[in-house]
Amino acid sequence: xxxxxxxxxxxxxxxxxxxxxxxxxxxxxxxxxxxxxxxxxxxxxxxxxxxxxxxxxxxxxxxxxxxxxxxxxxxxxxxxxxxxxxxxxxxxxxxxxxxxxxxxxxxxxxxxxxxxxxxxxxxxxxxxxxxxxxxxxxxxxxxxxxxxxxxxxxxxxxxxxxxxxxxxxxxxxxxxxxxxxxxxxxxxxxxxxxxxxxxxxxxxxxxxxxxxxxxxxxxxxxxxxxxxxxxxxxxxxxxxxxxxxxxxxxxxxxxxxxxxxxxxxxxxxxxxxxxxxxxxxxxxxxxxxxxxxxxxxxxxxxxxxxxxxxxxxxxxxxxxxxxxxxxxxxxxxxxxxxxxxxxxxxxxxxxxxxxxxxxxxxxxxxxxxxxxxxxxxxxxxxxxxxxxxxxxxxxxxxxxxxxxxxxxxxxxxxxxxxxxxxxxxxxxxxxxxxxxxxxxxxxxxxxxxxxxxxxxxxxxxxxxxxxxxxxxxxxxxxxxxxxxxxxxxxxxxxxxxxxxxxxxxxxxxxxxxxxxxxxxxxxxxxxxxxxxxxxxxxxxxxxxxxxxxxxxxxxxxxxxxxxxxxxxxxxxxxxxxxxxxxxxxxxx
Ligand code: ARG
Numbered sequence: 001x002x003x004x005x006x007x008x009x010x011x012x013x014x015x016x017x018x019x020x021x022x023x024x025x026x027x028x029x030x031x032x033x034x035x036x037x038x039x040x041x042x043x044x045x046x047x048x049x050x051x052x053x054x055x056x057x058x059x060x061x062x063x064x065x066x067x068x069x070x071x072x073x074x075x076x077x078x079x080x081x082x083x084x085x086x087x088x089x090x091x092x093x094x095x096x097x098x099x100x101x102x103x104x105x106x107x108x109x110x111x112x113x114x115x116x117x118x119x120x121x122x123x124x125x126x127x128x129x130x131x132x133x134x135x136x137x138x139x140x141x142x143x144x145x146x147x148x149x150x151x152x153x154x155x156x157x158x159x160x161x162x163x164x165x166x167x168x169x170x171x172x173x174x175x176x177x178x179x180x181x182x183x184x185x186x187x188x189x190x191x192x193x194x195x196x197x198x199x200x201x202x203x204x205x206x207x208x209x210x211x212x213x214x215x216x217x218x219x220x221x222x223x224x225x226x227x228x229x230x231x232x233x234x235x236x237x238x239x240x241x242x243x244x245x246x247x248x249x250x251x252x253x254x255x256x257x258x259x260x261x262x263x264x265x266x267x268x269x270x271x272x273x274x275x276x277x278x279x280x281x282x283x284x285x286x287x288x289x290x291x292x293x294x295x296x297x298x299x300x301x302x303x304x305x306x307x308x309x310x311x312x313x314x315x316x317x318x319x320x321x322x323x324x325x326x327x328x329x330x331x332x333x334x335x336x337x338x339x340x341x342x343x344x345x346x347x348x349x350x351x352x353x354x355x356x357x358x359x360x361x362x363x364x365x366x367x368x369x370x371x372x373x374x375x376x377x378x379x380x381x382x383x384x385x386x387x388x389x390x391x392x393x394x395x396x397x398x399x400x401x402x403x404x405x406x407x408x409x410x411x412x413x414x415x416x417x418x419x420x421x422x423x424x425x426x427x428x429x430x431x432x433x434x435x436x437x438x439x440x441x442x443x444x445x446x447x448x449x450x451x452x453x454x455x456x457x458x459x460x461x462x463x464x465x466x467x468x469x470x471x472x473x474x475x476x477x478x479x480x481x482x483x484x485x486x487x488x489x490x491x492x493x494x495x496x497x498x499x500x501x502x503x504x505x506x507x508x509x510x511x512x513x514x515x516x517x518x519x520x521x522x523x524x525x526x527x528x529x530x531x532x533x534x535x536x537x538x539x540x541x542x543x544x545x546x547x548x549x550x551x552x553x554x555x556x557x558x559x560x561x562x563x564x565x566x567x568x569x570x571x572x573x574x575x576x577x578x579x580x581x582x583x584x585x586x587x588x
Pocket of ligand 1: 119121122123124159160161328346348
């Protein structure tokens with residue numbers, strides 16, 4: 001469906017065109033003075049310059065033509081030439097019935113089956129998942145859901161970090177500690193043990209120790225680099241060990257993402273594309289896109305009109321190791337080949353911007369990507385603690401994802417108890433609801449910000465049942481569900497006709513914006529536009545709820561209309577919160 005503003009824009013633009021003025025001046029927006037009007041059009045000001053007339057004169061001409069139809073209840077000029085518009089009840093009634101109440105709220109098919117690859121999550125094998133990975137996965141998963149909803153074939157790829165120097169660091173650390181292991185015996189012919197010699201718990205200590213040792217001792221660092229090169233050259237014992245690391249890490253990563261209700265279609269990683277690197281490099285050499293630079297092989301990406309230096313993308317270091325950029329470029333080869341996507345979107349910390357600039361440029365210059373594939377880096381900011389510094393545990397360490405979810409659940413339980421909500425529920429049910437509330441708190445507080453801004457992780461604030469929080473919205477949504485259940489118990493129809501009235505007009509006008517809201521999310525790659533919409537919807541519902549009796553309404557048709565509206569809002573909340581990756585419990 002077209003959103004309400006788009007539909008009105010069509011009408012007003014036609015009037016501008018009939019006066020020989022550009023159609024785009026007829027753009028209608030939701031009024032920023034809702035006390036004065038529902039909608040406004042500011043095109044008369046710009047039109048005045050083109051037509052060399054006074055803005056008010058243009059506005060008067062437009063207004064006189066708009067008065068001729070039954071779309072508008074009132075069309076008025078304000079100030080120098082703003083056009084204020086209110087739609088008629090009959091128009092809104094018709095719009096509600098033909099658009100908002102259509103299948104899927106008549107959301108348009110924007111994607112037309114085009115494929116989009118979304119690269120988010122990006123946890124590293126052997127290292128704990130930190131809050132940066134949390135932001136990436138929450139934002140990425142929501143974008144995946146929205147793009148799918150709009151008719152794209154959106155694929156989420158976790159793109160594991162499993163081929164970089166941290167692998168060599170851990171391998172060499174284990175080799176120093178356990179030289180007798182068969183993985184390190186070059187003459188060993190296999191088979192290697194089936195069970196992993198390291199556990200998840202071991203990783204918590206292994207990587208930090210190895211990384212510290214490498215920082216302090218250059219020789220130790222060399223050894224780690226050599227182990228990385230040997231791994232990448234597929235030394236059998238190293239590969240066998242590495243496979244254990246991947247299995248152990250991925251099992252835990254899957255559990256974590258499962259708990260977070262974050263989904264991936266593809267479980268690829270840097271290593272998945274290793275075999276594509278050599279042929280890619282050969283082609284890049286043949287086409288002179290790859291050149292030697294002091295013994296390393298690089299793709300220069302600087303362009304003449306750059307105002308700052310953009311260093312070349314390094315394909316092979318001097319020691320023969322491949323880099324982060326190499327695997328990302330080879331991943332582009334694979335994604336183009338398998339999916340020919342219309343967009344590839346990376347949801348990664350904004351501090352990696354230069355890296356993606358290099359990869360994108362190398363991809364385009366070399367023809368690995370085509371002009372029809374848009375490459376986008378959605379860079380997100382840092383999640384800070386209430387002290388304004390990057391979020392850490394109390395002890396100053398990296399906060400593990402599972403601990404964070406647990407913390408949020410505990411806080412949610414506290415909140416439920418404080419508010420005496422859910423007293424009549426069993427312990428299991430309460431645990432389940434507290435988990436949902438905790439997740440809603442974490443996800444909503446992240447998604448309500450534009451990704452690029454840093455935001456403060458404030459557990460107290462985000463778990464509150466008041467204000468712009470996930471729990472507030474869940475609470476409103478559950479309240480509607482319980483109202484609908486009661487109505488059904490009383491045998492009242494909740495699928496009757498919604499009749500536009502003063503009580504519900506604002507809600508219906510708001511719901512008319514959903515298509516634009518979703519389009520906006522896809523255009524800006526920012527779910528915060530949808531989070532804003534949901535919050536407004538919950539608030540607007542609350543005013544509706546407070547302004548009329550619903551179950552005690554005596555007029556049967558009014559009561560039916562109220563309940564049908566409640567049902568519609570409930571469906572919209574389910575769908576839109578679902579697009580943020582947030583599940584609404586049936587009861588609280
Ligand atoms: N593993 C990386 C990190 O932890 C994120 C990967 C992002 N995706 C990519 N294609 N480079 O920073």
